[in-house]
Amino acid sequence: MATSPRAGSSEMRFKKVCKFCERGIRHIDYKDERLLRSFLTDRGKILPRRATGTCARHQRQLDTAVKRARFLALVPYIHGYYS
Amino acid sequence: MREYEIVYIFRSVLSNDEIEGRLERYHEKLLSHPGSEITAIEHWGKRQLAYPIAGNDNGYYVVAQFRTIPAALPEFERLLKLDDELLRHLVVLSEGEFAPLGASDEGAGESAEAPAEAPAEVTAEEGAAAPAGSEVDATPAAAEEAEEGTAEEAEEKTPAPLAAEAETETAATASDGDVTESGE
Numbered sequence: 597m598a599t600s601p602r603a604g605s606s607e608m609r610f611k612k613v614c615k616f617c618e619r620g621i622r623h624i625d626y627k628d629e630r631l632l633r634s635f636l637t638d639r640g641k642i643l644p645r646r647a648t649g650t651c652a653r654h655q656r657q658l659d660t661a662v663k664r665a666r667f668l669a670l671v672p673y674i675h676g677y678y679s
Numbered sequence: 680m681r682e683y684e685i686v687y688i689f690r691s692v693l694s695n696d697e698i699e700g701r702l703e704r705y706h707e708k709l710l711s712h713p714g715s716e717i718t719a720i721e722h723w724g725k726r727q728l729a730y731p732i733a734g735n736d737n738g739y740y741v742v743a744q745f746r747t748i749p750a751a752l753p754e755f756e757r758l759l760k761l762d763d764e765l766l767r768h769l770v771v772l773s774e775g776e777f778a779p780l781g782a783s784d785e786g787a788g789e790s791a792e793a794p795a796e797a798p799a800e801v802t803a804e805e806g807a808a809a810p811a812g813s814e815v816d817a818t819p820a821a822a823e824e825a826e827e828g829t830a831e832e833a834e835e836k837t838p839a840p841l842a843a844e845a846e847t848e849t850a851a852t853a854s855d856g857d858v859t860e861s862g863e
Contacts, residue, residue: 623774627686627742668686668769669738672729 612649626664640675682773715747
């Protein structure tokens with residue numbers, strides 16, 4: 597799942613750049629569930645920065661956006677839980 | 680005066696007329712405050728919910744943007760809570776963009792977006808809108824003169840398949856181009 601090196605080493609691979617910064621930022625729209633989904637695991641959890649390479653600022657925006665999207669049922673809280 | 684954005688989720692069993700009626704009623708309540716205005720309304724229509732709400736598996740989504748004084752909100756929201764057929768509502772400060780269903784964020788990055796997380800009071804300026812069926816890692820494409828869909832898709836390492844989600848509604852509606860109606 598996470599692509600960061602394990603076992604004690606917590607370095608982030610700096611090959612990745614923040615996808616939002618790259619494209620010239622903007623505000624992350626909580627309504628854009630396609631975009632949001634790409635930052636969630638298959639279970640619906642929010643991926644850590646070290647896995648996505650997102651910068652701190654955008655990660656915070658992402659978090660709020662995902663939480664709003666979850667509230668609006670655009671994205672599940674837990675995937676596959678509701679049958 | 681502040682710019683707000685609201686998402687309504689109505690029970691899908693309601694007819695369009697009933698929904699229109701309720702929207703009218705609620706918006707009038709807002710408009711009763713001088714200087715308020717509704718700057719945009721977008722009907723997303725019926726959508727599958729990511730999880731059941733009150734026993735429903737789908738709902739009718741409406742997104743609206745409006746401008747009003749902060750003091751007008753508590754009463755407005757109180758009204759919304761009273762409606763049994765309105766499953767969810769969420770009012771937020773407008774974040775300076777207005778992306779239609781499923782669109783990526785590309786289009787909003789035109790002029791000075793408030794860089795900080797703090798929502799800006801910029802009116803919606805999703806001018807170019809999202810290209811039809813745009814996927815976040817696909818070429819953000821033609822609509823944005825500045826953007827060039829370079830090989831960003833290559834670095835997608837997240838496990839969840841990107842945009843392979845079978846949200847068929849999102850692919851279909853994409854940009855209606857009516858986003859530009861939001862008054863600037």
